Every structure is written in C-alpha cells, then in structure tokens.
Amino acid sequence: MHKNNHTIGQLADRTGIKPVTIRYYEKIGLLPEATRSESGYRLYSDTDHFRLLFIRRSRALGFSLGDIRELLSLADSQQESCAGVDAKVEQQLEQVRSRLKDLRAMEQELKRLSACCAGGVIMDCRIIETLSCEA
Amino acid sequence: MHKNNHTIGQLADRTGIKPVTIRYYEKIGLLPEATRSESGYRLYSDTDHFRLLFIRRSRALGFSLGDIRELLSLADSQQESCAGVDAKVEQQLEQVRSRLKDLRAMEQELKRLSACCAGGVIMDCRIIETLSCEA
C-alpha cells in the first residue's frame, strides 16, 4: 500500500511542518513512532503525510494539541457516532468567538489610545495615564 | 508621600493580580524590589499600585511583558517625546488587527465545518474528511 519512503525533511517540505516539530509530535505521541532506515533515519508513508496535514489544518483552526489528540483518536474509531467531533468543533467555535470579542474590545481601546496622543512629551501623554487608570 | 502600607495580598485584591504573579513581576524586574516589613513581608505603596494597574491594563490590551517593560521605561523618562509610546500602541494595534483577521477566518471555517456535520458515524463524517484534505 503505502511505502515508507520519505525522510523527515521531505515530509517537512510537503507539509510545511519542520523536522524538529515532527519529531516533537512523535515524542508526545501525536504521530506513531516512525519506522527507521538501516542507518536510523526516520521513514514516512503517505499515511503519516495525511496525519500531519490533519494536524496542521487543525492547528490552523486553533485547536490545541490536546484537542487534536482527541480528534485523531475519534477519527480512528470509524464506527462511532461523530457527535464527539461535532461537539469539539462547536466548542472551538465558542472559544474563537470569545477571543474575537476580546480582540475587538482591545482594538477599540487601542484606537482610542492612539487618537488621544497629542504628540507632546511623556509627562502629558494620555496613553500612559489612561493605561494606569480604571475606566 | 506614598506610604508603604499594603501587603502583597491587599495589593492583589486591589489590582486583581495574584500575589504569586506580583512576586514574579518583581523577579523579572517589571516591578522594583518591594520594601520589607521587619518580619520580611513585602510592603507596597500607591506608586506600586498604579504600576501594577498599568501592567494589568496593558496585558488586557494584548501587550507582552516585553512590550510593557519598554512602555514602562518610556513612561519613566518623563521628559522624552511620547512618540515611542505612540509607536508601540500603533504596532500593537497592527498586531491585534492581524489576529482579528486570522480569528475571523477561523470562525468562518469552523462554521462551515459545523454546518456540514450530518450526524452520522465517523466513517462518513465530513468534518474529519475536510480536516484531512487540503481545500
């Protein structure tokens, strides 16, 4: 089926994940231990390739490695309901929305700060003052 | 002027920053070394109080402790132009906007994923499939 014929560097090029990070994922058990060449080099198959892409894509959506570990194990149990997966996505959506809310508030506040700097010396700078006070 | 009359716990209550974090800030030089009572307890003045509020507020705006260290040292040199502070705020605003962009993209993508879950079993789960593939 899948031949184990890519070195870690090749896998890195194909997935955009650095070798050192791939080894790290193996170490924490996100990736299975790679088979080795005679000289001890790690060798990877297309299955590994897909798994890494899955990880990268999930990371890009803001899932933690812990989340991804769960998603991967869910993905491996093909017969079970996908409610768990859906729940994880929903939960992540919640988190992203909450962060969006905070960031939007930050943006407003920074805009306000930036607008109120009159360009004088620090003694008169409203920014420091504003940041020191409750408001 | 300012009396040094608050314990670390009182300061913590007033600022919403935990004692352990306050000690940490002192250790990394964000706060000056506190004066001590005879028995070795840290004692804080209103100046410290304001400095901590400044830190907390800046943190809430997304500044890193490194940024805050710079802001504080800028703020300490009262005679200088506040252009440096303003630039930092501008830079931070940029960063916040960039994060907002990323998060909005994430939100869209997660919404799309969530919508495509039909509630079957994992084998047929579009979410897993989508996460596995480039698209």
Add this chain to the structure above:
DNA sequence: ATAAGGGTTATAGTAACTATAAGGTCAAGG
C-alpha cells in the same frame, strides 16, 4: 496554646515549540 489564614523561598510543571551542541550519514566533486 493552637489553628486559620496570611506571608516567605525555591523548585518544577505547563503549551508548543525553538535553539543549541555534538555527533553520524550520504551524495557529489576534485
């Protein structure tokens, strides 16, 4: 006197990597 609720220090752990050191392997060119 003692117990509860502070305070003190030092050390280790967290997430998700990144950086460094010190060495082994492999293919190409002189």
Add this chain to the structure above:
DNA sequence: CCTTGACCTTATAGTTACTATAACCCTTAT
C-alpha cells in the same frame, strides 16, 4: 579516496507568562 555540505540523530536548555507544590515563618483570634 577524501572531503565538503547538506541532511539526519540524540539530548538538553530556553522561551512566555504564568501555575502548582513543598516546606517553612508570621499574625491574629479564640
């Protein structure tokens, strides 16, 4: 054949901004 350079290996330490733990000291009330 030898060397050079790019790649691979491992182990260890550093990063950010804390949090958790242990083991102990101080203060106050009962």
